Amino acid sequence: MLDQPTNERRLTIARAMAEAMQQEMQRDPTVFLMGEDIGGFGGIFGNTRGLFEEFGKERVRDTPISETGFISAAVGAAMDGMRPVVELMFVDFFGVCFDAIYNQMAKNTYFSGGNASVPMVLMTSTGGGYSDAGQHSQCLYGTFAHLPGMKVVSPSNAYDAKGLMTAAVRDDNPVIYMFHKGLQGMGWLSTEPGATVNTPESDYSVEIGKAKVVREGRDVTLVGLAMGVHNALKAADRLAEEGVSAEVVDLVSLVPLDRETVINSVAKTGRLIVVDEDYHSYGVSGEIIATVTEHDISKLKASPARVTYPDVPIPYARHMEQLCLPNPDKIIAAYRKM
């Protein structure tokens, strides 16, 4: 279960990320940050706030708008034993710098026969819902998870956000850390309140590669990550009113993918709905369903379903975008069809 929110120390994901980086920077002098407006500005999503003041411009380094350059530079520094945490402001901008990411960052460990590992974190914002159109609203989870050589995580709440960041910085592999804008807790962007949860002050890790059953149930398994988890939890609440018991699995990590937790859950419930804000085809939703059906299709009492973003560039007009986004209604409708 998610940590019960108490009033003690509820942090937004933005603050939780910043706290993890702060503690890792205090602990390990090889950790440094790079990105656009992550310094005095504190990151446009608030996740580096306060770090420039504490660590200075050498370790909290504002970059020019040169993504290919600074991400590949981080690869170089990482191969020499540094631990860069780099921000790609919006995941949509990966198009400018994907060579740095998937040909360099993701492959150098392998191509060096393990000689030159690349211990770095690439954090990047995902998600839409606020009318920012198709170059600033995508999730692209599947795009990154598809490519071998880098771990991929995405927290749904502040507790996991902090623990995953700590684990990512300490990991000797490149880790793509995807944070959803709608969970971030920024004043200027509406935020899902369920993401702001009790977060311990001490440093701790959340294991990369381990999914979490965040709500137990018997009748159907709802699998999601990031914002998808909150949509699933809301749907589960409403299904419960009708006497349907839904189990919710938060994937937390896409690479490695905890297939076992998903398989075990579906073995129990017999029904599977995947909630994914990424495009419908060739993505996470297909992978989860394949995982379950390849393992033991006889466990399924109904065809699996997915609630995803249609294969459409994300439109600007609010009502069009809202029509496309996954939501609890669509999850419930998918269940009813089963």
Next chain:
Amino acid sequence: MAARKGSASGAKAGANVSADELKSYYRDMLLIRRFEEKAGQLYGMGLIGGFCHLYIGQEAVVVGLEAAAKEGDKRVTSYRDHGHMLACGMDPKGVMAELTGREGGYSKGKGGSMHMFSKEKHFYGGHGIVGAQVPIGAGLAFSDKYKGNDNVTFAYFGDGAANQGQVAETYNMAQLWDLPVVFVIENNQYAMGTSVQRATKSPDFYERGVAYGIQGEEVDGMDVLAVKAAGEKAVAHCRAGKGPYILEIKTYRYRGHSMSDPAKYRTREEVQKIREERDAIEHVRQLLLTGKHASEDELKDIDKEIKGIVNEAADFAKESPEPALEELWTDIYTDVAPQNA
């Protein structure tokens, strides 16, 4: 080949410009300013979503360069694009209705503030990825050169975008192939919260073409006549088949980077000082009045006319219906139906 500091074209205020021309620059700049103010209001009312990047303060750049353009010349720019669209003659109603995401918008509500096009007016976007428009501009110029006409393309980008790798790649190709493209760096001194000084040790962007053999010059972007004169020179160079040209136009944005800017990276006084001392519209207004080219009453009439156009655009943008939901599935491809409609 050289890069020149200062407004080499040095148009003296009022020299060689007719009263009518001055008035039309005044009018065009005012249209952009009032349009943007209105967009800011509609954003505040929740009628415009996402990010919305206003052009207030930079009006003299596009108006000056459009004065140097001829029919068929092309332009391409970033997300800070409203001014460019108005200056090249796109309909304020269609632009405003795109901001509100309506059917009557230039992209039928699919693109929003950052993504609009008008092939009719030779405007090729509105681009959300910083720097993306620069090689696109080179490609537009390539097309003109290939077809054998003498049109030029204006590729506008910011001081921040100038540090993108694809800009360097484009400079090299454009010069190698003698492409008729004017690279217009709108140096408003900031890229979001990062000042030019914090992003480069080579802050004279007009000099950056030197390594590739591209001529460049620095222009006072608060003086529409200086911009026009520099634009004419650049355009003549391109039309003569001599290849690309760089104009670094020194300007300033008065508003935040977008509508959600904490504005902590510069002082209020800095903004205030430029507004008071360097405002491009006020500059032309003074030229008109002191040169007795226009009376206060005439200028008031222009103000009124602009107000009418902007109000009409805003009304249209509010009244135009939301796009039909079926529109979601059109224009993804030119032919095939979407996969999972």
